[in-house]
Amino acid sequence: VDMGLFRVLAKAQSPLAASEIATQCNAELLWTQRLLRCLNAFGAVTQQWTTAEPLYTANNISKAYVGEWPEATTRCLTEFWTPDWYKLPKVLRENGFKSLTSGTDTTFNKTWNAPGKHVWEILGDEAKEFLQPNGIFMTNFNSNHAQWFTFYPADERLVQGAEKDAGAVFMVDVGGFTGSQLVVAREQFPTAPGRFILLDLPSALPKTPPAGLELRGHDFFKPYPEQIRGARLYYMRTIGHDWAQADLVRILTNIREAMQPGYSKLIINDWIVPEENPYPFMCSQDLVMMSLGGGEERSEARHREAIEAAGLKMTGIFHAGDRISEGVIECEVPYCGCACDNHAEVEA
Numbered sequence: 001v002d003m004g005l006f007r008v009l010a011k012a013q014s015p016l017a018a019s020e021i022a023t024q025c026n027a028e029l030l031w032t033q034r035l036l037r038c039l040n041a042f043g044a045v046t047q048q049w050t051t052a053e054p055l056y057t058a059n060n061i062s063k064a065y066v067g068e069w070p071e072a073t074t075r076c077l078t079e080f081w082t083p084d085w086y087k088l089p090k091v092l093r094e095n096g097f098k099s100l101t102s103g104t105d106t107t108f109n110k111t112w113n114a115p116g117k118h119v120w121e122i123l124g125d126e127a128k129e130f131l132q133p134n135g136i137f138m139t140n141f142n143s144n145h146a147q148w149f150t151f152y153p154a155d156e157r158l159v160q161g162a163e164k165d166a167g168a169v170f171m172v173d174v175g176g177f178t179g180s181q182l183v184v185a186r187e188q189f190p191t192a193p194g195r196f197i198l199l200d201l202p203s204a205l206p207k208t209p210p211a212g213l214e215l216r217g218h219d220f221f222k223p224y225p226e227q228i229r230g231a232r233l234y235y236m237r238t239i240g241h242d243w244a245q246a247d248l249v250r251i252l253t254n255i256r257e258a259m260q261p262g263y264s265k266l267i268i269n270d271w272i273v274p275e276e277n278p279y280p281f282m283c284s285q286d287l288v289m290m291s292l293g294g295g296e297e298r299s300e301a302r303h304r305e306a307i308e309a310a311g312l313k314m315t316g317i318f319h320a321g322d323r324i325s326e327g328v329i330e331c332e333v334p335y336c337g338c339a340c341d342n343h344a345e346v347e348a
Contacts, residue, residue, distance in 0.1 A: 001065050001074045003027050005035070006058070010066045015048050015055035069140045072133035080123075080130045081292070084108050088291045101244045103293035119293045120242070124203030131203070139180045142238065146320035148269045149188050152328045157316075158265065159192050162232045169231035170194035174220055174255065175239040183210050185235070197228055220251050224258035234259065237269040238326065241285075244294035245306055252310035252331075261335030266312065272319070272327040273299045279323040307331055 003025045009016065016024075022032035036056055040047040044061045047054045064070060084107040091100070091107060100106070103118040112126040123131050148154075162170055170192050173182040179198040186196050195214055198205065202217035209215045216228060234255050240248050255266055273282050282297050289295035296302065300317065307314050307329070316330035 001071055005032075006062045006065045009045060009056060009058035010063055012057070015050075015057045017051075017053055017055055019053075021056065069136055072136035073140075076130055076134050076137045080127060080134070084111055085288060085291055088287070091291075099296075100290050101246070101294045103244055103247055103295075106291070106293060108292065120201070120204070124201060128203070135178050135204075139178050142326065144324075146322065146325035147184065147188075148237075148267065148318075148326070148328050149185070151320050152267070152316075152318045152330075154189065157330070158233055159189055161263075162193055163263075164193045166193060166195075168194040169197055169228055171233045171235060172197045172199050172216075172228055172231045174199050174234055174236045174251075176200055176235075176237070177204050178206055179210050179213055181235070181237050182213055186212050194232065197231075199228065220254060221247075223254055229258045230260040231258070231264060234264065234266045235269065236267070238271075240268060240270050240295075240303075240306070241289050241297050242293055242295045245296070245302070247294070248306045249309045252306060252312060256310050256312050256333055259333045261333040264333065265315075266331040268303065268307075268329040268331065269326050270303075270329070271297050272303060272317065272329070273297050275299055281324065303329055 005021060005025055005027075008021055008024045018033045018036055019029055021027075021036070022029045025032065036045060036047070036054075039045045039062070040054075040056070044059070046057045046059045048057065049055075058066075065074065087107040092098075104116050106119065108119045108122055109115055109117060112122050114122045114126050117125070123134060162168075170189075171182065171185060171194075173179065173185075173196075176182055176198045177200055182196050182198050196212060197214045197216050198209065199216045199218050199220070201219060205215050205217055216225075218225065218228075236251075236255075239251070243251065252266075258264075259266065271282050271285075273286070286297035289297060298306075304314055311333070312331040313334040314329060315332050316328070318328040318330070320327060
């Protein structure tokens with residue numbers, strides 16, 4: 001991927017010899033021949049013997065590695081994420097096989113000589129060369145999953161009843177990174193009044209805001225500024241799983257303090273891991289999240305524990321109806337101390 005071999009084959013109008021590929025990739029011929037031999041053995045390129053030397057063409061496997069997303073993903077996984085994940089067995093042996101709960105004492109801290117920093121801070125500083133490709137990778141990571149508003153009644157529970165003032169804040173995408181989810185929401189709710197704000201660390205925000213959105217640099221471990229308090233919706237997509245339980249409680253507490261009781265809602269759009277027959281990828285990803293920063297893929301009980309510890313009330317649980325998509329947990333600030341229908345928990 002890095003040397004451009006797959007791109008060269010994908011663009012070629014006819015089969016290429018190893019010497020032609022080496023020239024276009026600015027690579028050594030012997031290395032190119034050895035690499036092509038290996039790729040062909042695994043079926044990643046197609047080899048033809050029609051001349052005195054083999055010729056090569058792209059196939060469906062090699063084409064799958066061509067483009068912005070596969071190239072960024074391959075780089076992030078092979079050079080940043082995976083090398084440290086491989087260190088997990090040694091870490092567990094040394095700690096007596098206990099769950100990792102620290103986001104600032106990980107293999108990433110040692111690899112990048114960044115004591116006291118979470119992996120997301122490291123990405124914005126010591127490992128900033130991976131920040132942009134990681135953004136591309138994460139934007140499409142859940143691209144085939146059901147969008148939250150396709151199974152959550154957003155018009156009924158969010159758009160209706162929202163303040164009509166154009167200066168009011170309708171939606172804050174907490175830790176939204178590139179803003180891809182906020183763009184989709186803006187298109188999905190054309191009648192929603194007010195402003196759509198993308199909130200993340202300054203180093204993570206795009207340089208220019210997507211059309212119709214506002215950028216707000218902020219650390220969600222700190223109290224929210226007045227300008228983004230009292231929004232109709234605070235939205236968190238796959239944010240909680242990055243963090244240990246105690247850290248998540250801090251994040252949720254700051255959101256709760258920014259919410260307007262009786263008006264604001266928090267949507268947590270994350271996996272709700274079933275206790276019985278969970279999807280295998282959820283289980284493996286749980287261990288991945290633990291290794292990178294003490295995070296976890298949570299069951300309903302673990303979500304509820306964090307939500308209630310932050311002083312919030314879970315008012316709805318909504319499932320996409322498949323085994324892989326993230327669910328929706330709706331939360332409010334309890335303010336009337338009763339069990340009336342307006343605040344009763346629903347599940348769909």
